[in-house]
Amino acid sequence: MDPVQRLQELEVRLATIDQRIRELNEERSFLLAEKANCEAFLEEENEEKTATHSSSAAPTDPMARYFQPDGFAWSNQLREAAARVWGLPEFRPLQLPVMNAALDGRDVFVIMPTGGGKSLCYQLPALLTPGVTLVISPLIALIQDQVYGLREVGVKVGMLTGSTPKEEIKEQPKNSDPRGRGGSTTSADQENDPIRLVYVTPEKIAKSKRFMSLLEKLYNAGQLARIVVDECHCCSQFGHDFRPDYKKLGILRTVFPRTPIMALTATCPVTVLNSVVSILQWQETSVGQPTGSATGTLLFSSPLYRPNLAYRVIEKAGSQSEQVQQIADWITTHHPRQSGIIYCLSRKEAESFAQEVASASAGRIQTGVYHAELDDAYKVKVHHLWRTGKLEVVIATIAFGMGINNPHVRFVIHHSLSKSIEGYYQESGRAGRDGQPADCVLFYRSADASRLTTWNVADQDGLENAHSMIRYAEDPRTCRKLLFEDYF
Numbered sequence: 001m002d003p004v005q006r007l008q009e010l011e012v013r014l015a016t017i018d019q020r021i022r023e024l025n026e027e028r029s030f031l032l033a034e035k036a037n038c039e040a041f042l043e044e045e046n047e048e049k050t051a052t053h054s055s056s057a058a059p060t061d062p063m064a065r066y067f068q069p070d071g072f073a074w075s076n077q078l079r080e081a082a083a084r085v086w087g088l089p090e091f092r093p094l095q096l097p098v099m100n101a102a103l104d105g106r107d108v109f110v111i112m113p114t115g116g117g118k119s120l121c122y123q124l125p126a127l128l129t130p131g132v133t134l135v136i137s138p139l140i141a142l143i144q145d146q147v148y149g150l151r152e153v154g155v156k157v158g159m160l161t162g163s164t165p166k167e168e169i170k171e172q173p174k175n176s177d178p179r180g181r182g183g184s185t186t187s188a189d190q191e192n193d194p195i196r197l198v199y200v201t202p203e204k205i206a207k208s209k210r211f212m213s214l215l216e217k218l219y220n221a222g223q224l225a226r227i228v229v230d231e232c233h234c235c236s237q238f239g240h241d242f243r244p245d246y247k248k249l250g251i252l253r254t255v256f257p258r259t260p261i262m263a264l265t266a267t268c269p270v271t272v273l274n275s276v277v278s279i280l281q282w283q284e285t286s287v288g289q290p291t292g293s294a295t296g297t298l299l300f301s302s303p304l305y306r307p308n309l310a311y312r313v314i315e316k317a318g319s320q321s322e323q324v325q326q327i328a329d330w331i332t333t334h335h336p337r338q339s340g341i342i343y344c345l346s347r348k349e350a351e352s353f354a355q356e357v358a359s360a361s362a363g364r365i366q367t368g369v370y371h372a373e374l375d376d377a378y379k380v381k382v383h384h385l386w387r388t389g390k391l392e393v394v395i396a397t398i399a400f401g402m403g404i405n406n407p408h409v410r411f412v413i414h415h416s417l418s419k420s421i422e423g424y425y426q427e428s429g430r431a432g433r434d435g436q437p438a439d440c441v442l443f444y445r446s447a448d449a450s451r452l453t454t455w456n457v458a459d460q461d462g463l464e465n466a467h468s469m470i471r472y473a474e475d476p477r478t479c480r481k482l483l484f485e486d487y488f
Contacts, residue, residue: 066097092117110264111301114429131225158198202245232263253281267422311480316443328360338410345416347371354395370396407434420465
């Protein structure tokens with residue numbers, strides 16, 4: 001055999017072995033983290049048993065008790081409501097300790113991977129807690145998605161955005177009830193149920209004196225049960241989706257000092273974490289493993305690893321028409337008639353792509369377009385058609401991003417580079433939320449690098465974010481999921 005050819009074969013085989021080693025190391029790290037949690041829980045149980053036989057035993061760790069499946073007044077109610085309202089036979093990792101801490105009145109910071117079940121961590125406690133849970137969410141699409149899902153399971157929920165009439169703003173918080181009843185399932189009960197959760201955009205907090213006045217009345221009556229800051233990385237100027245009005249949410253702790261706050265995100269480097277804690281005026285943060293103090297904010301963080309997602313980078317074709325055909329062919333070959341998302345960098349690109357992909361597939365792919373400049377009614381329609389399976393592929397900008405929760409998304413394609421690794425992780429994380437295999441594909445060519453650099457140049461840390469994203473796209477050897485772990 002030609003030595004050059006043999007050398008190439010050996011390099012390919014070695015690269016394959018290296019990849020397998022990296023994947024095994026990644027799985028090992030995930031299992032070790034889970035093992036550590038189990039050991040810590042068992043150790044806490046042993047300490048409790050020892051304490052019952054010795055008056056001199058040290059007090060149990062105040063953090064570890066939240067990991068216990070029983071022992072709280074609400075333990076049975078949590079399981080019963082989860083099964084009855086959502087049909088859930090068990091909780092995902094960290095959901096139970098987060099909910100226990102929330103129901104115990106603690107401030108809680110939750111970092112869970114996309115698809116990890118963050119929303120249940122505040123939705124279920126809201127059903128068991130007297131009063132209203134206020135949820136601050138950055139996007140109308142995200143609010144609509146959450147409200148749609150809750151109403152599907154019979155939970156009465158309010159939604160206040162910039163287009164909500166003043167009369168409705170005044171009435172929604174009034175429809176609360178001092179009793180936490182755990183949801184209901186009959187249509188008659190649903191009609192009479194109190195509103196348990198009210199979703200608002202951050203602009204309502206920052207700019208609506210009328211709404212803040214209503215919240216003060218709820219608070220003074222003891223009916224503001226909890227404040228939830230969803231996608232809290234938007235608070236920080238270091239975050240990839242920074243929203244100026246999110247930075248003003250510190251007023252909530254000033255005006256409502258006795259109301260516990262829960263903040264949630266899927267992506268949170270240390271700089272963002274520290275910034276969010278400062279903005280929300282939280283006390284010192286205790287890491288949500290079996291350590292921590294009896295006061296202060298509790299931090300619960302899960303591994304980013306999602307084994308059902310397959311990440312890959314595919315070399316993009318040259319011309320626009322070739323790129324459209326390439327993506328259309330990939331979809332019809334790998335995911336015919338299945339739900340997916342294609343992300344583009346600009347609104348104009350998304351609009352043209354929506355038409356061209358449908359045409360290139362000879363009508364086999366039903367597409368819709370979604371971006372920030374479209375009429376709200378049209379966006380609601382596209383979102384509903386896609387979620388109900390009447391539309392297969394949404395071609396969108398990042399406006400169709402955080403929290404979009406269609407569990408049956410089988411693929412997420414990026415025709416363009418995301419502006420940052422954080423953004424890419426969030427956007428690709430829309431796939432496979434039902435736990436079934438799904439594909440996360442980036443189509444990339446070298447010309448995309450200069451385009452992203454130009455696009456990001458005016459943003460704070462924009463060039464650094466662009467370079468991280470480009471390194472991800474151009475690294476042919478390192479496991480994509482390890483690149484995420486290294487970044488975060």
